[in-house]
Amino acid sequence: MQKWIQRLANLSAIGMFLILAMGALVTKADAGRGCGDEWPLCHGKFVPAHTISSFIEYSHRLVVGIVTLILIATFYLVFRYVKRTDAKVFITATVIMTLVQAVMGAMAVVWPQSSLVLALHFGLSLLAFAFSLLLALVFTPWGQFTRHTSIRTSFKVLVWFTTIYSYVVVYLGAFVRHTVSSGGCSGWPLCNGEVIPELSGATGIVFTHRIAALLLFICILFLFIQARRHYDSSDKLWFGSKWALILVSTQVITGAIVTWAMGNEVAYLLTGMLHAINVACMFGFLCYLCVLTLYDRKA
Template sequence: MNNKFIQRLCLANSVGMFLVLLMGALVTKTESGRGCGDDWPLCNGKFVPAYTIDSMIEYSHRFVTGIVGLIVLAAFIVVLRRSKRMDAKIHASGVLFFTIVQAALGAMAVMWPQSSMVMALHFGISLLAFAFTVLLYFAIREEFGAEKANPSAVRPGPSVWNPGNVAVTKGFRKLVWFTLIYCYFVVYLGAYIRHTESSGGCTGWPLCNGEVIPELSGATGIVFMHRVGAILLFLVIALLARASAKSDLPKRIKLSGKWSLYLVTLQVFSGAFVTLAFGSDWYLLASLLHTVIISCLFSILSYLGFIVLPAGTTKRAA
């Protein structure tokens, strides 16, 4: 098993989890979650279900999740056996853990009724699993890419904790982690809108039902809260991008801050697209685009949060 194979396995891990994330959103948006009835892992009591749109969407999601689960398990075993980096092992463990939790929540959602608040967690768990696959891929690429260029760069021995190992102020580190946690909260609000079927609570954009502050009740209150949260997220990320543009910070921090600002801007406009497309044939495409952008944004913020973690006295392995 060569280094290139390990890197490709971790890349497949990340791509596969992204597909699971996207297909889960498709199941929710098309209301296909009951396409296989109350059966799990079978679909309406069959290994190969009868062809209906709902059953095929739901069963395809289950099938892809099963395949990706095997890739996740393989990556976990390989990383634990071959990697010398503690952070890579933590990332691999995080992927496996959240994949199991995601599968368990999905099974419970099929077999037993759950509240909208619990259902909204499904997307958040999938997002965490995807973010960990991205972190794992970058850690493995750095470790084995360095090893290929310089075989003595990563020596055998105890696993090392190897985050970004960059010098940043405590204030900047707190800002990064506040942004990451707050972003997750805004994502949860968005998922909650889907599972409470509140998407039509605000018509028009940027105003909500033609008002700056609408009546804050029911679906309108939920959607308006998400809009306010999204605006505040844009402002926080703009502040983060400005702080990360300082000349004394590494290039990857500057790029992460810059791309975070680009993506949150796109997310705002994709949210407008979702609102304006509601009830039309474009609504599904707009919703999936919204999901793709927020997944990329959260992953970049997760990467930024990780690389600003203090490394203590441990030297970089590579």
């Protein structure tokens, strides 16, 4: 039974990753209205006409439905056969976040919502993926969160601050997409050829996101330096911090490429999706570090 639970946990994490990626595609391809104002039907049909926008939107809905069924099965088996409390917490949080984002997605279709609310939809998907990833890790050697050495209090604070702040930066990025503000800054690293542009409208939104992303890079770089200074290279804290730094560096690069790709629809779409997928992986590693701090050995 443990093997089945592990397989379902892995499928849940993969499924949540697909939901997040497909949600980014829906936004980038402007396919959110691909099924009109109807939910769960698409233009009054279970199988809609084969237009690109309706296919993208309906495929996203279909995947959400399938993954939800997998999550329900995983939820039952975890509570029935797994004794670890953390596994129960992770699957419960995944199910809750998935259901909330599904309801929000349906509401966004039937009743158009503000960009502030729509941006939160991606944030919930990110949390659902992070919790599903942690659940999958429970059944691997990396899921043995207990430690034999204590963690410095300052490092714990840095980990949690960086993770929470990264969520804010991700939300700003989603807000940029939903307000269609990406074109507010042409060029990179300069914005419209200026170090500090006029901070109004779309330009102000994009520039704020860029500054926030720069500060996030500095936070994760400092986090890695602290992990390398105080923990062995075989320590999970060092490993997680290293990959968080690698991924935030990649995130900066993909963000620049997204800007350079404007004007080329296909390249812009692909790099935009890569940008969203990369940030999910980075956030997953930061959440993993947060969990490690919760299992610190008591002095």
